[in-house]
Amino acid sequence: MWLRLIVILTCLFISTPGFAHSADQHVLGTILAIDATHVEIKTTKGQPVTVRVNKKTRYKDESNPKGANMPEVGDRVVIKATKDEKVLLATDIHFSSAKRAPAPIRPVPVP
Numbered sequence: 001m002w003l004r005l006i007v008i009l010t011c012l013f014i015s016t017p018g019f020a021h022s023a024d025q026h027v028l029g030t031i032l033a034i035d036a037t038h039v040e041i042k043t044t045k046g047q048p049v050t051v052r053v054n055k056k057t058r059y060k061d062e063s064n065p066k067g068a069n070m071p072e073v074g075d076r077v078v079i080k081a082t083k084d085e086k087v088l089l090a091t092d093i094h095f096s097s098a099k100r101a102p103a104p105i106r107p108v109p110v111p
Contacts, residue, residue, distance in 0.1 A: 024080055024081065024082055024091070025080075025081050025082070025083060025088065026078060026079065026080055026081075027041055027043065027049055027051060027077075027078070027079040027081060027088065028043060028044055028077070028078050028079075029041040029042050029043040029044055029049070029076070029077065030042050030074065030075070030076055030077070031071055031072065031073050031074060031075050031076075031077055031095075032048065032073065033073060034070075034071060034072070034073060036053070037052060037053065038050055038051060038052050038053060039051050039053060039071070039077070039079070039090065039093070041077060041079065049088070050088070051079050051081050051088045051089070051090045052087055052088065052089050052090065053089075053090045053093070054089065054090075056091070057090045057091060057092070057093060058091070058092050058093070059071065059093050059095070060092065060093070060094045060095070061095060061096070061097070062094055062095065062096045063096050063097050064097075069097075071093060071095040072097075075095045075096060075097055076095065076096045077093055077094065077095045077096075078093075078094045078095075079092070079093050079094075080092040080093075080094075
């Protein structure tokens with residue numbers, strides 16, 4: 001009897017952290033359009049997704065963490081969002097600039 005009670009209580013305590021997991025969603029892709037109220041993303045599967053942004057949304061440039069840059073069209077992003085009334089609301093936007101450094105110029109051999 002006591003053994004069953006201990007096993008049941010142990011199972012309940014072990015499974016409790018699983019219930020506390022937040023309902024955050026992640027959106028990965030490339031920015032198609034961006035303005036002050038929303039970001040449109042083309043996901044890695046090719047589907048367009050619209051994510052709303054607000055004043056609490058935090059932006060982080062992975063290529064320049066101390067900079068105050070904003071994402072631009074063509075940048076790759078990972079957006080952490082919450083679902084609010086069937087609409088995704090961004091809490092964090094991590095982005096990386098799509099601009100690449102130019103390829104180094106090869107020296108011309110001297111004959």
